[in-house]
Amino acid sequence: MSLSVGDTAPEFSLPDQDKQVVSLSDLRGTPVLLVFYPFAFSGICTGELCQLRDELTTYTDAGVRVLAISTDPVFSLKAFKAQENFDFPLLSDFWPHGETARAYGVFNDKAGMAVRGTFLVDADGKIAFSEVNQPGDARQQSGWKDAVATLAA
Structure with missing residues (x-):
């Protein structure tokens, strides 16, 4: 089951595309948009993340950090980020496989991937938006964007 508004966001520490560990607890005090997606280089995922890239200032101007998370290995994420010029970290939930996606209730066990889960975590670590x-x-x-505007108000 996925998380709901008001729930405490599960903590995680995941490597980004450059093998630098990003921990949700290190971002406490800052709102964070978590965008889980199935696979790097796939059509819908690429379109969604490119739109996010193109509209990133909507989030950053409101003080929101954006983190995209998939079960891809870091090497795929590095190539994906370079190809698409993403200005936000791509985090690898590769091993233990899908552990963070499971904690957020967005792991598809049969396919071995995250589904499209989006969570806005407020500065106190609570879920402010869930889809x-x-x-x-x-x-x-x-x-x-509406959730970010509401949180920023």
Whole structure:
């Protein structure tokens, strides 16, 4: 089961595309948008993350850190970030496989991947927005932007 608004966001420490560990606890005091996606280089995921890249100032201007998370290994994420010029970290939930996605209730055991889960974590570590879409169901980012605007107000 996925997390709901008001729940405490599960802690995690995951390597980014450069093998630098990013921990949610280190970002306490700053709102964080967590964007779980199935796979690097796949069509819908690339489109969603490119839109996020192109509209990143919507989040950063509101003081929100953006972290994208998949079960891909760091080497794939490094190539994906370089190819698409992403200005936000891509975190690898590769091993233990999908452990963070499981903690957020967005791991598909049969396929071995994260589904499209989006969580806005407030500065106190509580879920302020939660949305889960299935792998083939592209997300509309207007809900994320509304949640960020509400949090920033």
